[in-house]
Amino acid sequence: MHKPPTADPGGVKPGLSMAALTAIVVGSMIGSGIFALPSQMAGSAAPGPLLIGWVITGVGMLMLAFVFQTLAARKPDVDGGVYGYARAGFGNYIGFTSAFGYWVSAWVGNVAYLVLLFSTLGYFFPAFEGGATLPAIIGASILLWIVHGMTLRGIQTAAFVNVVVTIAKVVPILTFIAIAAVGFKAGLFTADFWGRTTDIDGVPLGDTMSQVKNMMLVTVWVFIGIEGAAVYSQRAAKRRDVGRATVLGFAGVLALLLLVNLLSYGLMTQAELAGVPDPSMAGLLEQQVGSWGAAFISIGLIVSLLGALIAWVMLCVEILRLPAIENVMPKALAKENAHGAPANALWLTNLCVQAMLLWTLANESTYLNLILLATSLILLPYLWSAAYQLLLAVRGETYESGHGRTRDLVVGLIGLVYAVWLVYAGGLEYLLIAALFYLVGTAMFVWARREDHLQVFTKPERIIVAVVAVTSVAAVVMMATGHLAVL
Numbered sequence: 001m002h003k004p005p006t007a008d009p010g011g012v013k014p015g016l017s018m019a020a021l022t023a024i025v026v027g028s029m030i031g032s033g034i035f036a037l038p039s040q041m042a043g044s045a046a047p048g049p050l051l052i053g054w055v056i057t058g059v060g061m062l063m064l065a066f067v068f069q070t071l072a073a074r075k076p077d078v079d080g081g082v083y084g085y086a087r088a089g090f091g092n093y094i095g096f097t098s099a100f101g102y103w104v105s106a107w108v109g110n111v112a113y114l115v116l117l118f119s120t121l122g123y124f125f126p127a128f129e130g131g132a133t134l135p136a137i138i139g140a141s142i143l144l145w146i147v148h149g150m151t152l153r154g155i156q157t158a159a160f161v162n163v164v165v166t167i168a169k170v171v172p173i174l175t176f177i178a179i180a181a182v183g184f185k186a187g188l189f190t191a192d193f194w195g196r197t198t199d200i201d202g203v204p205l206g207d208t209m210s211q212v213k214n215m216m217l218v219t220v221w222v223f224i225g226i227e228g229a230a231v232y233s234q235r236a237a238k239r240r241d242v243g244r245a246t247v248l249g250f251a252g253v254l255a256l257l258l259l260v261n262l263l264s265y266g267l268m269t270q271a272e273l274a275g276v277p278d279p280s281m282a283g284l285l286e287q288q289v290g291s292w293g294a295a296f297i298s299i300g301l302i303v304s305l306l307g308a309l310i311a312w313v314m315l316c317v318e319i320l321r322l323p324a325i326e327n328v329m330p331k332a333l334a335k336e337n338a339h340g341a342p343a344n345a346l347w348l349t350n351l352c353v354q355a356m357l358l359w360t361l362a363n364e365s366t367y368l369n370l371i372l373l374a375t376s377l378i379l380l381p382y383l384w385s386a387a388y389q390l391l392l393a394v395r396g397e398t399y400e401s402g403h404g405r406t407r408d409l410v411v412g413l414i415g416l417v418y419a420v421w422l423v424y425a426g427g428l429e430y431l432l433i434a435a436l437f438y439l440v441g442t443a444m445f446v447w448a449r450r451e452d453h454l455q456v457f458t459k460p461e462r463i464i465v466a467v468v469a470v471t472s473v474a475a476v477v478m479m480a481t482g483h484l485a486v487l
Contacts, residue, residue, distance in 0.1 A: 015237035016159055018245055021229040023163040024311055025249025028225030030169060031109075031308035032116050032279070034257060035301045038264035039280035040218050042273035046195030047265050049211035054261070056212070057219045058254055060418030061226065064382055065250040067389045067415045068230040069243030070408055074398040076239045080322035081230030082381035089388035092328050093445060093461040097468075098381040099323045100441040101434065102231075105378035106316045107349050109224075110309055111356045112374075114140035117305040120279070123298045132360050140357055143309075148350045151313055154339035155235060158314050165307035170256070172300025176285055177259045183288050184266035192270065200274045220425050222257060224378055226250055227385070228311065231318050313349070320345035323448075330448050376430035377437065379422045386415035429484055435471035442468070 087095025119131030195205035285293030324334035390412030478484035
């Protein structure tokens with residue numbers, strides 16, 4: 001098995017640079033969400049409640065960014081980010097569920113990126129319109145295996161391409177911000193600042209707190225990927241760059257989101273803005289500069305989706321490789337080719353993506369619901385990471401000098417509360433279905449433990465598995481009786 005790069009006598013370790021790690025964070029966070037943000041937010045909240053919601057969201061996600069930064073510094077021996085922290089804090093099985101849930105979420109998300117990418121190409125080529133036509137699925141499949149082949153050439157190759165694509169995808173966003181800043185009309189922005197009189201499709205926005213809650217439900221989906229550098233911690237050239245890349249990537253993406261969102265309220269009335277079809281950034285730029293603006297943003301969205309696809313393919317395989325090394329996933333998933341790419345993990349991941357692409361031809365509504373399930377699955381690993389930092393601070397582990405403990409207690413507590421809220425906002429029904437995925441996936445965990453003749457479950461883990469099994473049975477019963485309709 002190919003081993004991770006080790007330090008040479010001079011202390012320099014080949015691996016991912018600060019720029020590459022930051023690009024993984026930015027590349028995985030910026031997919032399609034920012035391009036649809038103007039109309040989605042306009043349908044949820046007026047500028048006043050919007051600002052309150054962004055402050056709450058910004059603080060919550062900043063705390064999670066600090067959690068990953070702190071854990072990277074205080075636990076440099078724990079690799080794999082969300083997987084490693086869950087395992088170190090709460091045992092092998094919780095670590096497995098974190099990795100498995102993250103992996104399922106990531107590859108289903110890649111299906112979403114491919115379908116939306118070809119749907120956007122439908123702007124130029126009508127045969128691809130909708131993203132789920134036969135030509136679109138064929139095109140998406142070809143692109144998937146091109147990315148597959150590139151990643152087989154090695155993580156360094158894929159990381160370099162991701163840096164280039166990430167830079168390319170930010171250019172149209174910055175262009176939109178510059179044009180929107182010139183066309184911004186303060187009178188439109190402040191016309192109904194608290195949303196007292198604005199109706200969206202004849203429905204009032206509601207009171208301030210209702211608007212804040214609705215707005216925050218939208219923001220749940222736009223920050224996923226903040227953990228990207230932490231997942232790749234073992235491959236970092238310098239360990240301290242993991243935390244720095246996380247915070248730097250988060251700050252950059254937050255700034256772009258705020259500027260795109262707030263400036264759009266000064267370009268047209270809120271009711272008009274809410275009615276702009278997705279990607280609404282394209283419609284807004286077309287209103288400002290003409291038809292070339294829509295084409296420009298559509299190209300930007302295509303590049304952005306391609307970048308997100310590359311970043312998430314990399315995250316998919318890494319979140320399988322590390323658990324396989326540590327007897328939490330089957331050993332075969334840790335096997336690397338001559339270029340250092342986890343080949344088996346990559347094949348398994350992309351075969352799942354290919355199967356789901358074919359499934360979308362006949363089951364588009366099911367596919368859309370699976371995207372919501374995927375988002376819920378990825379939120380649980382955030383919760384375990386925040387809980388692990390809080391646990392370290394409460395115990396005083398790594399705080400022998402006392403330095404920074406109070407700060408990290410506060411950061412961990414706020415991060416955990418926010419992570420719990422994210423899971424709650426994702427919806428109880430999706431957690432019930434997630435239990436089914438965990439139960440099915442548990443077979444991989446049992447396989448991995450028996451491969452090396454290790455104890456499969458500890459006594460506490462048996463209780464956890466029993467809870468997962470009971471929850472799964474409840475989900476099946478509710479689905480059979482029509483009380484749960486997710487899949």
